[in-house]
Amino acid sequence: MAVATASTATATAPTFGAAASRRWTTPTLVFVALVAIAVAVDPDVPDWLDVGLQTWVRDRYMWTVQNSNTSWLFTGVFNPLSDAIAWCVESVQWVLRGLRYPGVLALTGAIGWMTGGVRAAVSGVLAVLGVAVLGVWDPAMVTLSIMLTAVAIALLIGVPLGIWTARSDRAERVVRTFLDTAQVMPAFVYLIPVTIFFGIRYPPAVVATVVYAVPPAVRLTSLGLRQVPTVMNEVGESFGCTSWQQLVKVQLPMARRTLLLGLNQVIMMAFAIVVIASLLGADDLGNLVLKGLQKNDVGAAFVPGLAIVLLAVALDRITTGERSASSRPPLVRLPSVAWRTGALIGLGTVVVATLVAKVTDHTALPGALTVDISGSINDAVGWVQDNIRKDVPIIGGTESINDVLVADVLEPLREFLVWLPWLLIVVTTAIVAYLSKGWRLAAGCALCLAAIGTMGDIPGGEGGRTQLWDLAMDTLSQVLVAIVVSVAIALPLGIWAGRADRVQRVLRPFLDTAQVMPQFVYLIPVLFLFGAGRGAGVVASVIYAVPPCIRLTSLGLREVPIAPREAAISFGATRRQELVKVQLPLAFRAIMLGINQTILMVLATVIIAALVGAGALGLVAYEGFAKPIQKIGQSAAAGLSIVGLAIVLDRITQAWGTGPDRSRRE
Amino acid sequence: MRGLCSRRMGSPGEGGAVEPMISVRGLWKVYGHRAERIVGSPEADLPRRELEARTGCVVAMRDIDLDVAPGEVFVVMGLSGSGKSTLVRCLTRLIEPTAGTVTIGGVDVTAATDAQLLDIRRHRVSMVFQHFGLLPHRTLVDNVAFGLELQGADKRTRRATAASTLELVGLHGMGASKPHQLSGGQQQRVGLARALATDPDILLFDEPFSALDPLIRREMQDEVIRLRRDVRTTMVFITHDLGEALRLGDRIAIMRDGRFVQVGTPAEVVLEPADDYVRNFVRDVPRSHVVPVAAIMDPLGEGPYAGDVAAETKVRDIVARVAVSEHPLRVVDADGAAVGCVDRIAVLSVIANEDL
């Protein structure tokens, strides 16, 4: 695949005869020489390559611990910042508590009603009510308050940045590079520096979430403004709008749909990360899940997990009104003149609900109405253990699948990658990168991988020490297997859905729901079925990554313009020929971008799967939060190794997706 | 197949002797849920908006009957949304008609099996599209060879035919370019070449030149006229440009709200519009542009004659000749037999009536 793209990528120059062969001799010679060197030298990462990063980080950390009350950096910058953030979160919490659950329910309903009509209001309220019924109201409100604070901050940063990048191409390029890189990193990676500077509990969680939520805010603001047709801007100018009036009176109103879509994405992104940021010790839903996972107590993890799902659904429903309005009209829609009245009615309902709750002193749902399902879940787990994990006829049970996956696929692949001379892997990656795009990418990827070699080693494993390189190969083996499985499942399904409306209709609700789920919650059912371990991690990654891949493949096929397809059919192309000769080539870029997304999602999940026993880099990175004094150094080293892997995987697959645009102008 | 083509008479539609190349009976296309129930029902005659409100269905084409003789150029014209594209797409079932039959070269397309349908599309009918529909990832040669590729021709023949067809449409030596490197006019030449490459019996055109500027449009029309003259391919040509219709068509069908309001030769349409709708259309057309000399000729007299003129020549084309000569021109039919004569007075009376 890479080869095919590369040959078209170089199509600007003549590719025939002597010129072509000359073009290829230099790279071939260089790479043959590099491969020879790679095989000849030490197959293991040499010890002298260790740049001492781990000690350096630990020293810095110790310094921050000792100086957090004296250095101006903390007393003057980070501590006030942390305090301000904590104050925001606590204020939001105070409001939510003041509203009590009837007030929150009424608020959900009011927002849903105004954005998407009765349907959105009802589904939102039901989902939130579900959270109350599950008996995890307080932690849910903590999650919500962290998220709302983070979203507010992300919008404060993201929208102006987006406006700026929409108006200047230079700014766009610079900001884009940062955002792209920021979004590639698994959330885990941010948690380490963030804890160092912002302490524990709310502030680091908010900051890590903001880092994630700013990019969609910037991107969609910029996109929305840039989509405003030039002629509208000219109309504004011709009537003498100042630049500010132009923005407020023409561009922002016309970009409204995209901006609202952006708000929805920012909220969903923030929600997914907040749940992970609970590793930093906030007493929220994510933390409850984490505790359950660590104790291998599926029932205890399941209840908050379900609450996360319900909250995600509620948030999505009440913030997508505009988007769904186009496809299916809400059952009852407010006439636009009545908007103000609607807002007043909504507000009134919220106030009344809150007052009633206060008077009758309803803080939480009465005990009789809440249900504790963790017991029955654990019974179910017992039943699963007895009945599904083993000795199922034919398929052999989930545990056997897990065993086969680990023993026959993951472990041999890991051993093979560890066995390969490390430089050979670096050189091979560089070759793939060269073929995908060119020398710059090749050099960048080689550097990123080589950097992992400089991270040193950690205690444990055979011989008492394990190179971080070897752990990175462990992670890579899990990522590779998960990618192959995901693509093997998603691509055919995506193609099918892209061509058959009925399949698309059936899959749609699943894909929509899957899209709003934080990856965290996928670990729970997987743990439930497969038990802890690397197999579970791979399965969770696949479950998380398949839906977007299906969605993007299907979308890519559907966006192929009708004209060439119709022409092909008119010349007697069969359905198959239409697919192979027209749709797939024209959707190639879109599908490759889908695969790029898939890879990033797989990586992020494989890292988090460390929490359910997948080990490797994720585990080392995680240990830093638990025992920072002893382990912060190796945690940072693991974090940086993850960054290296992420950049390499992202940039190479992105090159496949952004190669020469073959469908231009058609 | 081409051997079967009859020579065209003055008005081929009336011929009746030869079997038509394309024959359409009672063809309907209704969009919407349970569309069949609308066909032929009283509801079908409701105004569009009312029908849509009541049943959710849209009638794009209703009860079309149509015969196209071999070698004939049949032009369908009408305003946007009148159902022209729907009609031409139903002929090869790119759009599945709701009711009615289409017969092409004796094969009932509407009842054809998948294999028969593919055969018709691959070997007998080619189409040229308004938005070109070129495959952006292929070179011009591979675009033109596309139909041959689907026919299963081997690569050598395919490339050779494609290269020579490209030459035919004036794109010699550009075979290695990609579509996006071409102007709109050139792209449509490729579209035309692709349609010609399979040597079809029937060419379908769906507003092929609408996107082109007037000069290039004229050039392309000349290309079609040349085809009609040299190859005598049967054509169904969709347009919303009356000038184009009058220039190219042997017969013209005027379409409105999914039905034909008039079918006739260019002269019939201009001189005897069936209703106000058509009259509005043709109001600005100078009669001399459409009236053939055959329509105004007098019986043969004694002579002498200033020269011969073919019966289908338009009046305006002989203005100069009658102006410089005292004597009338002799009118001859396709076989060269003299059938009448036309003089200055007859020509002048056509021109004098134009403003009426």
Ligand SMILES: Nc1ncnc2c1ncn2[C@@H]1O[C@H](COP(=O)(O)OP(=O)(O)OP(=O)(O)O)[C@@H](O)[C@H]1O
């Ligand atoms: N898929 C569809 N669903 C519903 N209605 C349709 C569909 N396709 C076409 N129509 C309707 O059928 C009618 C005829 O459409 P058609 O494309 O044949 O018009 P046309 O004469 O080719 O117009 P134009 O000159 O703009 O190409 C239009 O009123 C259109 O709204």
Ligand SMILES: [Mg+2]
């Ligand atoms: Mg049309």
